[in-house]
Amino acid sequence: MSKQWDYYNMVGFAPETDPPDDLERLSVVAAETALFLDFDGTLVDIAPTPDAITVDGSLKSLLTDLNRRHNGAVAIVSGRNLQEIEHYLGDCAPTVSGGHGAELRHGGEHLHGVKCDADRLDHIKKAVKEFAVLDPRVIAEDKSFGIVLHFRQHPELECKVRDFLTILVGEDDAFELQSAKMAVEIKPKGISKADAIGRILAFKEFSGRSIMFAGDDDTDESAFSWVNQQGGVTVKIGEGPTCARYRTHSPSTFKAWLREQVEAGRS
Ligand SMILES: [Mg+2]
Structure with a gap:
């Protein structure tokens, strides 16, 4: 090998x-x-x-x-x-x-x-935007069917961002996390x-x-x-x-x- x-x-x-x-x-x-x-x-x-x-x-x-x-x-x-x-x-x-x-x-x-639960998505977006207001080192990017937290200028925040989004999505059947370059996103499953x-x-x-x-x-x-x-x-x-x-x-x-x-x- x-x-x-x-x-x-x-x-x-x-x-x-x-x-x-x-x-x-x-x-x-x-x-x-x-x-x-x-x-x-x-x-x-x-x-x-x-x-x-x-x-x-x-x-x-x-x-x-x-x-x-x-x-x-x-x-x-x-x-x-x-x-x-x-x-x-x-x-x-x-x-x-x-x-x-x-x-x-x-x-x-x-x-x-895609079809997704608009109320649930709205709730997720509000929570993520509040997170970005409380910690302005991260940037929230609102998307039609999801939301992203960018930490490009503060890579040390990756764990904090990921932990927050993981808890927010929890066991949700309809949404999931997706990792990108210096960012983590919540998007509909499937x-x-x-x-x-x-x-x-x-x-x-x-x-x-x-x-x-x-x-x-x-x-x-x-x-x-x-x-x-x-x-x-x-x-x-x-x-x-x-x-x-x-x-x-x-x-x-x-x-x-x-x-x-x-x-x-x-x-
Ligand atoms: Mg690309």
């Missing part, structure tokens, strides 16, 4: 596959591939607060070119609210799943979201990015194509695993254990690779 296998097993990502290969070795056939892209940490750099990210014109033109190259089979699959992705990307991203699969837009139409990808694959532009999914966070690992099982291509952006098949250093190197793919398709 190799040391690397031991490490991945210990941290909870026992590899079904070899460690990820360098993305530079990969080339995809656009006409046969549906592209699923996470947003924060994948297409834009993580910022100190969720609303401090910068989206420049080059990302919008890249997404426009990718949509053309893949004949519309490009989707953003984000943990953010759908409305925020629309705010940042507008029409450059016609197909978007927000809230880790809770929301979906396709063909300019908002499709049904939603996932993998489910979102599955739903989007039913749309005609996506149907019958092989899947490529790129993400950066622990929240993307279950989707990596599912896409791997479907025989797709998975890309981890940045450091950290992963079951993705390829890795690239940062959103910048990932976008450079995407741009190379677009340019190669023009030759």
Whole structure:
């Protein structure tokens, strides 16, 4: 047993596959591939607060070119609210799943979201916001179907945040915790990015194509695993254990690779 296998097993990502290969070795056939892209940490750099990210014109033109190259089979699959992705990307991203699969837009139409106990969610949101008022070192991010506590500027608060949210959710059948980079979220049970990808694959532009999914966070690992099982291509952006098949250093190197793919398709 190799040391690397031991490490991945210990941290909870026992590899079904070899460690990820360098993305530079990969080339995809656009006409046969549906592209699923996470947003924060994948297409834009993580910022100190969720609303401090910068989206420049080059990302919008890249997404426009990718949509053309893949004949519309490009989707953003984000943990953010759908409305925020629309705010940042507008029409450059016609197909978007927000809230880790809770929301979906396709063909300019908002499709049904998840059903959840609105009163219970409201109660959870109020309690989490009060927590953030009492300890302003954390930031509460209100979402359509959940709420997040960010502790990016105070990583020492992780245990305190996690303990609070764990007690708040308790034995709830309808909600669960999800860990992300320097944040913990409460979201409805039974939603996932993998489910979102599955739903989007039913749309005609996506149907019958092989899947490529790129993400950066622990929240993307279950989707990596599912896409791997479907025989797709998975890309981890940045450091950290992963079951993705390829890795690239940062959103910048990932976008450079995407741009190379677009340019190669023009030759
Ligand atoms: Mg991300």
